Amino acid sequence: MAEEQPIGSILLADCGTVITRAVLLEQVAGRYRFVAHGEALTTTEYPWADVSEGIRHAAEQIEEVTGRRFFEADGDIILPELSGRRGVDIFAATASASQPLEVVLGGLVRDLSLASIQRAAAGTYSLVKAVICRDSSESVNEENIIRTILETTPDVVCLAGGTEGGASAPVLELVNTVTLACSLMDPGVRPQLLYAGNSRLRRQVAKAVKGQAELRVADNVRPALTVENPFSAQAELDALYIQKKMGLMPGIETVSGWCSTPLTPTASAFSRVIHYLWHLGDPTRGVLGIDVGAANTTVVAVFGGLPFLTIHGGVGSAFGGKELLERKGEEAITRWIPASISGKEVFGILANKEMHPASIYQETRELWVEQAVIREAIRAAMELARPGWRTGEAQPYPHLMPLCETIVLSGGALTHAPRPGHVVLMILDALEPIGIATLVLDVHGMIPALGKVATIKPLAMVEVLDSGALVNLATLIVPVGQARRGDLVLRVNVAYDDGSNYDVDVHYGDLEVLPLLPGQEAVLTLRPERNFDVGLGGPGKSGKRRVSGGLAGLIIDARGRPLRLPRQPELRHAQLRQWLWDVGG
Amino acid sequence: MYYPAEIYVTPLTLVRRERVLPAPGEVLVRQGEHVEPLQVVARAELPGSPSIVPVAHLLDVPLARLKKYLRVQPGDTVEQGQSIAKRGFRTVEAPVAGKVKLITRGRVIIETPPVPFELQAYIPGTVTQVVPQYGLAVETTAALIQGVWGGGGAPHYEAWGVLKCVTERNDEPLRAHTVDLSCHGLILVGGAGMNEAVLEQAVTFNVRGLVIGGLAPELVPKVQQSPIPVIAIEGIGATAMSEPAFRLLKTNDGREAAISVRVRPRWPVIRPEVIIPVPATRAPLPQRQTGTPLEVGAKVRLVRAPYMGAVGTVVALPPQPRALDTGALVHGAEVALDGEGPVFVPLVNLEVLR
Numbered sequence: 001m002a003e004e005q006p007i008g009s010i011l012l013a014d015c016g017t018v019i020t021r022a023v024l025l026e027q028v029a030g031r032y033r034f035v036a037h038g039e040a041l042t043t044t045e046y047p048w049a050d051v052s053e054g055i056r057h058a059a060e061q062i063e064e065v066t067g068r069r070f071f072e073a074d075g076d077i078i079l080p081e082l083s084g085r086r087g088v089d090i091f092a093a094t095a096s097a098s099q100p101l102e103v104v105l106g107g108l109v110r111d112l113s114l115a116s117i118q119r120a121a122a123g124t125y126s127l128v129k130a131v132i133c134r135d136s137s138e139s140v141n142e143e144n145i146i147r148t149i150l151e152t153t154p155d156v157v158c159l160a161g162g163t164e165g166g167a168s169a170p171v172l173e174l175v176n177t178v179t180l181a182c183s184l185m186d187p188g189v190r191p192q193l194l195y196a197g198n199s200r201l202r203r204q205v206a207k208a209v210k211g212q213a214e215l216r217v218a219d220n221v222r223p224a225l226t227v228e229n230p231f232s233a234q235a236e237l238d239a240l241y242i243q244k245k246m247g248l249m250p251g252i253e254t255v256s257g258w259c260s261t262p263l264t265p266t267a268s269a270f271s272r273v274i275h276y277l278w279h280l281g282d283p284t285r286g287v288l289g290i291d292v293g294a295a296n297t298t299v300v301a302v303f304g305g306l307p308f309l310t311i312h313g314g315v316g317s318a319f320g321g322k323e324l325l326e327r328k329g330e331e332a333i334t335r336w337i338p339a340s341i342s343g344k345e346v347f348g349i350l351a352n353k354e355m356h357p358a359s360i361y362q363e364t365r366e367l368w369v370e371q372a373v374i375r376e377a378i379r380a381a382m383e384l385a386r387p388g389w390r391t392g393e394a395q396p397y398p399h400l401m402p403l404c405e406t407i408v409l410s411g412g413a414l415t416h417a418p419r420p421g422h423v424v425l426m427i428l429d430a431l432e433p434i435g436i437a438t439l440v441l442d443v444h445g446m447i448p449a450l451g452k453v454a455t456i457k458p459l460a461m462v463e464v465l466d467s468g469a470l471v472n473l474a475t476l477i478v479p480v481g482q483a484r485r486g487d488l489v490l491r492v493n494v495a496y497d498d499g500s501n502y503d504v505d506v507h508y509g510d511l512e513v514l515p516l517l518p519g520q521e522a523v524l525t526l527r528p529e530r531n532f533d534v535g536l537g538g539p540g541k542s543g544k545r546r547v548s549g550g551l552a553g554l555i556i557d558a559r560g561r562p563l564r565l566p567r568q569p570e571l572r573h574a575q576l577r578q579w580l581w582d583v584g585g
Numbered sequence: 586m587y588y589p590a591e592i593y594v595t596p597l598t599l600v601r602r603e604r605v606l607p608a609p610g611e612v613l614v615r616q617g618e619h620v621e622p623l624q625v626v627a628r629a630e631l632p633g634s635p636s637i638v639p640v641a642h643l644l645d646v647p648l649a650r651l652k653k654y655l656r657v658q659p660g661d662t663v664e665q666g667q668s669i670a671k672r673g674f675r676t677v678e679a680p681v682a683g684k685v686k687l688i689t690r691g692r693v694i695i696e697t698p699p700v701p702f703e704l705q706a707y708i709p710g711t712v713t714q715v716v717p718q719y720g721l722a723v724e725t726t727a728a729l730i731q732g733v734w735g736g737g738g739a740p741h742y743e744a745w746g747v748l749k750c751v752t753e754r755n756d757e758p759l760r761a762h763t764v765d766l767s768c769h770g771l772i773l774v775g776g777a778g779m780n781e782a783v784l785e786q787a788v789t790f791n792v793r794g795l796v797i798g799g800l801a802p803e804l805v806p807k808v809q810q811s812p813i814p815v816i817a818i819e820g821i822g823a824t825a826m827s828e829p830a831f832r833l834l835k836t837n838d839g840r841e842a843a844i845s846v847r848v849r850p851r852w853p854v855i856r857p858e859v860i861i862p863v864p865a866t867r868a869p870l871p872q873r874q875t876g877t878p879l880e881v882g883a884k885v886r887l888v889r890a891p892y893m894g895a896v897g898t899v900v901a902l903p904p905q906p907r908a909l910d911t912g913a914l915v916h917g918a919e920v921a922l923d924g925e926g927p928v929f930v931p932l933v934n935l936e937v938l939r
Contacts, residue, residue: 047875
């Protein structure tokens with residue numbers, strides 16, 4: 001058997017829609033460590049039109065810091081590492097810069113099969129061009145369905161419907177209509193058809209589609225009324241995205257030539273790390289990962305060992321803000337801004353940002369708009385993701401967030417926020433977490449890279465995560481219950497390792513920030529009032545917890561769940577300013 | 586090293602524009618041929634829309650027996666109201682005129698007549714590439730000014746006309762009283778913004794297009810509905826046009842220009858633009874290096890408030906990050922603006938002017 005080639009240095013790149021990041025890992029004293037990272041504009045557009053250029057630019061920044069040289073004079077990467085710190089042993093990459101897979105979704109019932117196939121499509125970078133639903137009076141017409149497909153010319157039509165052994169005639173009718181639409185299209189632009197409905201109809205579906213479209217089949221996304229199974233359809237769509245879209249990025253051949261394994265979608269790699277982190281913690285709780293990119297917001301939730309990946313495509317910190325504004329109404333955005341601002345002004349800021357997606361706010365007013373959009377982008381992604389989660393015992397209150405032990409935050413919009421308090425407040429407002437949770441920040445934007453390296457050298461991911469690649473942002477304590485503003489809801493004793501301790505009384509409506517620095521630990525004794533639950537086993541349950549500090553300290557959010565903002569603008573502005581002040585924003 | 590985004594505000598460059606048909610058709614010009622902006626250079630027939638007639642259901646016959654009642658077959662041309670199937674006293678008529686595209690599963694699919702589509706050259710110049718059935722590329726030497734936002738002007742989103750600068754300064758808004766009968770058929774250039782009355786006057790006097798600095802956000806929906814193509818060189822907001830862009834447009838007052846208001850933020854980026862053709866013989870084309878690192882001395886446009894639309898020169902690239910008013914710690918450049926001392930601007934908020 002051939003001896004395994006030693007891997008001493010690994011260069012990883014993630015080509016995002018706007019920013020390309022490069023990360024260097026090296027084996028130091030027998031363990032893999034994060035050494036340096038670099039960032040540059042993604043170069044899929046003019047004047048470069050070559051994604052590999054952005055990787056070179058980002059890697060140049062690492063070269064400046066480390067003195068290591070990655071590229072030959074002709075621009076080719078040096079693989080494997082040579083003497084004199086030239087080159088690296090392995091190069092691997094992830095990407096989200098390519099166009100999304102354009103899909104039309106079809107199902108029988110909006111809240112059942114259609115919702116499930118929508119979540120399946122959200123498991124990859126996709127753009128829903130149209131939705132066909134048999135229970136919707138406006139689109140049930142066969143002619144409308146055909147027109148929709150002809151006009152949108154999607155890459156894939158995803159069809160679901162019928163539980164296992166359930167409905168068959170309406171499903172086949174839908175398949176026949178879609179097939180008819182395909183047959184009217186030029187063969188070069190015909191979409192593929194992904195069937196993920198009643199599996200007993202597969203043979204009939206194949207017969208109906210034969211010769212008119214390329215058929216892919218996945219497990220039924222809704223095998224029973226109360227059961228959802230998006231995983232097989234997600235895998236099919238992910239494979240299609242890789243095959244049809246990632247390969248279209250200009251310069252991708254160069255990057256693929258450098259890689260020892262095929263390029264991976266960023267979200268899949270991100271999901272792999274969140275899944276790994278779940279294995280390190282309390283199995284009765286979940287782990288959540290939020291990645292706010294320029295064009296997509298990704299949510300990965302792991303409960304009971306099952307990862308649920310949801311990408312809210314087209315909505316991120318730079319793109320999709322205008323659509324959010326239009327879809328949710330200006331109030332949805334302006335309610336998070338601690339000053340009077342019109343929807344028109346918000347529109348203007350978002351429109352300009354979209355044309356300069358890498359640019360950042362220089363004025364506080366624009367900062368507030370961007371952070372308001374991020375809150376709503378996360379909320380929208382959660383609305384899409386949450387109905388598909390199987391949370392089990394991590395969900396004590398059905399209408400609230402499940403208990404998550406760790407919440408990992410990634411993406412430039414979060415990691416480059418001016419102050420740690422800004423990130424904490426955005427997450428508290430957007431997610432409304434409950435119980436006790438640790439917020440972890442991916443400051444170097446390296447989680448996708450680590451997810452990728454796990455497929456090549458799993459030990460490298462484990463050791464780099466162990467070595468503190470992620471930074472603790474805060475420990476959150478969020479009591480759940482109802483009270484009047486100002487009522488006592490929780491007594492906390494904070495005991496530091498040096499023996500000092502103090503007591504804090506937390507009142508309903510408060511947002512308390514207690515000092516606990518990164519690297520510092522403390523034992524909390526939590527004594528909630530009898531109708532308040534801090535995640536220690538139910539309302540009124542007290543207990544002790546050892547917690548770690550973070551950049552923003554220890555945060556106790558007693559503002560109530562669900563979070564309610566004052567309706568009157570002046571009061572709301574004052575309240576939002578107070579909360580910003582509280583968290584050091 | 587930082588590799589910045591780039592934008593064109595240049596008095597002379599080689600402009601190449603690809604003209605692509607939305608569906609396969611016919612290219613009407615040959616490589617090397619000179620074309621005029623309004624010349625039709627390619628055409629296609631866009632497919633009509635399908636109309637589905639559930640004949641078997643309407644005649645109440647099983648699919649297997651339908652054939653003997655049909656009066657048409659695929660490829661036939663039908664008129665609206667023409668009988669396409671008959672069983673006894675029951676007759677099924679074509680709901681639209683068109684061609685029978687397909688007969689399947691008891692349905693007759695009639696496609697309405699194709700819609701002719703003509704593609705104009707957009708800019709005067711030489712055809713440098715022809716892709717039969719699909720399109721062509723036209724090249725010309727021109728002044729080129731790229732903007733940030735564009736809207737209106739459907740369905741072509743382009744226009745060709747004589748430029749007329751109606752303001753004296755780059756920070757002066759376009760006013761309604763300056764848009765009169767003398768502006769008929771012209772592309773008007775204003776310094777800063779405009780109001781709704783300007784747009785109405787422009788429609789009344791059949792103005793070909795409007796080029797301004799910044800567009801007020803409340804006017805965006807109105808512009809998008811307007812037949813007049815409008816370019817906001819600096820984007821959305823009450824912003825003066827950058828001095829170099831205004832000066833270049835003013836210099837070319839009275840010359841013919843092409844404008845396009847198409848905007849696409851990615852895949853690929855498409856910016857609205859003003860192209861002012863310049864005789865090729867006037868001067869040699871300057872050599873331009875693109876995609877290079879930002880350097881001291883570079884001329885840059887600033888893209889975010891409070892300096893949105895300002896143009897200046899990079900005078901220093903501090904190695905250490907600095908804090909902005911928002912508290913963000915960023916790498917930036919010191920940029921000397923006209924009439925002001927250097928200001929610190931995040932690198933990502935700069936575009937190099939080419």
